[in-house]
Amino acid sequence: MTTHGLLKENNRGSSDRPHNTYTFVVTRRFLQLLPGRDHEAAALAALIEGPFQLPSHSDIHTDGRPASEAVVLLEGLACQYRLLDSARRQMVGFITPGDFCDFGFLSNSPVRQRVMTLGPATIGRIDLAQLGSLSNSLPNIILAGMRAASIQHAAAQELIVSLGTRDAQQRLAHLLCEIYTRLSDVGCVEADGKFDFALTQSELGEALGLSNVHVNRTIQQLRKQNLIAMSRSKVTMLNFAGLAKIASFSPAYLRVH
The missing domain is CATH 1.10.10.10 (Winged helix-like DNA-binding domain superfamily/Winged helix DNA-binding domain)
Known part of the structure; x- marks a missing residue:
């Protein structure tokens, strides 16, 4: 199941979190990556479109697709996974609120992995043109993305260690x-x-x-x-x-x- 046709903008859902709660999650995550950079954190959070709700087991990204936007998980849990030719699936990492779902935007490269929601989830989307303009004036935003990618890589390595030892x-x-x-x-x-x-x-x-x-x-x-x-x-x-x-x-x- 892909996100096409499933994204539903959440404005005033009775059981849903207010938008400022999602902004808090993104800002708090950014400030862990770049402590003290409140201005950059607020500027990045302001670019996020949404929130958009996704059902359980929806594909947020599929590998090989050109990156046209940066997607941030706002609520719920998601996983990165590989799908083998035999249709068998292997999870290779997890994504939690405040995380980018893929880092292709850092190098203007295609999405490198599939990303799927685990349970109902909420995402935000950032237009890459706007992100590029913002990072030109606030280059630390790209540094935060690089640090987030490094942490995601380290978490994937820990999963490999678990499987092996x-x-x-x-x-x-x-x-x-x-x-x-x-x-x-x-x-x-x-x-x-x-x-x-x-x-x-x-x-x-x-x-x-x-x-x-x-x-x-x-x-x-x-x-x-x-x-x-x-x-x-x-x-x-x-x-x-x-x-x-x-x-x-x-x-x-x-x-x-």
């Missing part, structure tokens, strides 16, 4: 710690530690190289240790330190140094 508990614990940290950074975790996590057990298995049975067993193990609570499309972080210890998780790869 971590056991099942460590793989799941590491992914949960990462998503929790990224969401917390942009204010998308509730006071009780609850956050949106729209992956099904089958999708978790795909991302982590585990069978559905193994995923279910691993979730139950983490629950029994009172590390997490999990319900449909929601996770509550009960003991982040304990989960991070299992995974040997450090957020350093998600930070600008």
Whole structure:
């Protein structure tokens, strides 16, 4: 399913967040990449068109398509994935609110990967001509994009490490710690530690190289240790330190140094 024909502008939906909430997410993410650059953050946020709502499992990007706009995830969770000739799919990374969905705009190159929503999501779009004009006067905006791309690359490397060296508990614990940290950074975790996590057990298995049975067993193990609570499309972080210890998780790869 692609975004064509599915984008719905959200003006005053009764259950939807106000536009200034989305602006907050984008601004907060930008300021993590370039601390103290409030003016640039506000200027970038002002370029965003939308918000636009997408159903679950909609393609935001397909590989090889010329980049005509920059797309920012405003709410929900998305994944980068590869589709093999056999129609098998492999997730290769995750996108959280405030993130660009692809970085082709940095080099004026085609989209390099497919990006799909996991659960209902909201996106914003930035016209590349306007972004180019803004970056000419505020070049730090491109620097922020380069830093974001570097962090996204580092997160993809961690997923490879999980597939190659971590056991099942460590793989799941590491992914949960990462998503929790990224969401917390942009204010998308509730006071009780609850956050949106729209992956099904089958999708978790795909991302982590585990069978559905193994995923279910691993979730139950983490629950029994009172590390997490999990319900449909929601996770509550009960003991982040304990989960991070299992995974040997450090957020350093998600930070600008």
